[in-house]
Amino acid sequence: MYPIPEVLSLTSNNKPSSYIPVRNKGNDFAWDIITGLVLSHALRKQIKQYEFDQFRNDCKLLLQSKLIDSPNFWDVINRMYFTEESICKISPLFLLFKVQRQGEKKKDIGAANFRMSDLFSNLMGDLILKDELVQKHNFIEHEILTIFGNKLEKYDVDAAREQAYLPYLSHAFQSDLSFLAIRPQYLLQELTNLLKLYAFAYCSQLSLNIKDWKCEQPVSKPLYFILDTEKASSERTQPQRYGYRLLVDTFEQVFPVLSALENLQFDEYKCPLWQVYQDIINYADQDRLLTDINTYLEIFIVDRIGQTRLEQHQQAASTSEAFQQIIDLAIEQFKVSTSSRHEINGKYTRALKELCSDFIQSRGRSGQVLVLNQDQLMLLTNISIGNKDKLLMNDLMREFERRGFYLDKQSQQALVDFYERMGNVARMSDSGDAVYVRKTI
Structure with missing residues (x-):
């Protein structure tokens, strides 16, 4: 039973809630830093006081000792992996460089970034990515990763400080993050995009559920999008009634x-x-x-x-x-x-509107509408199909909706046309009713 005090007391000011990542000011989010914080939390690993230049020098000393016959080859390696921090393209682990912890939280990481990463930490719950993003590397990359791995430290995550506000979305996020984790290259490519997708999904679904507190648990609320390749129309009832205007209100x-x-x-x-x-x-x-x-x-x-x-x-x-x-x-x-x-x-x-701006477009007389572009659609498609080989189109739409993204019949047909151009559709009947969609990875 939740503790009820003997006397309710009124605070002097309205306090910002930990259930929302924005404040009335200071909402400059750096998504590369947020991505590093989220990955650090998911792996329960961190790196302290290890500057990038020191890391490069350690790699130089080790590789030169192993490439005695080719001492000048280091210059090639340096250009390949260490110019403009290209090392981050080898493994998602190198994102931890951006969020080094030195005792207390570093000021240059930014309060806004910690707020946003806390949102994802709460969505993650007790999830831990135990496989440590295992992937194939060449000899040089293996040596570089070994040096970096020796500097990684485990850290214990504090006990959860709040109950999930949207349990259904938390479960979906955990499933999607686990799906990406066993595909490290895809995770490296899409983790930031996944976080942006869920930042929108969380804020929009929280808003739609905010006054429905008499329910025993929140459920996914209809919020309709159109594809960015479609024309907007005021005659489309669902996107007009359950779209942008509803959300902003x-x-x-x-x-x-x-x-x-x-x-x-x-x-x-x-x-x-x-x-x-x-x-x-x-x-x-x-x-x-x-x-x-x-x-x-x-x-x-x-x-x-x-x-x-x-x-x-x-x-x-x-x-x-x-x-x-x-x-x-x-x-x-x-x-x-x-x-x-x-x-x-x-x-x-x-x-909140600015945080959701990637999903909002102005469409002339139709005004502003919610849209999904092709990159967002492909990410949604792949995580929705998950570890299955393919999904029936109707089941795929249910998975979209579980994550807070709804499409009316017209947009669903436009989506099938898009999939057919991508070549990841299989029609299993002559009538065309049984449409299966495959992943693109």
């Missing part, structure tokens, strides 16, 4: 609702809103808890909205009703235009 509620959640966190281990609600309505002493929440709400109204609003307020008759009032009032406080909170929430909304 829900962005406005994310920070207010999560700020209310922060006031309901009574332990170091954080829980999502839907879990807190379940614990509150199942709490043994409902009368005491209801009195406590009603008192809290009156203090909240006076402090955040005003005395006049308190005169219109009616006390809740149940903890469920009281919980609804907590959320409604949390949103209402940000609508007071004379308050700085209104401006701050606008910054959070814009930060």
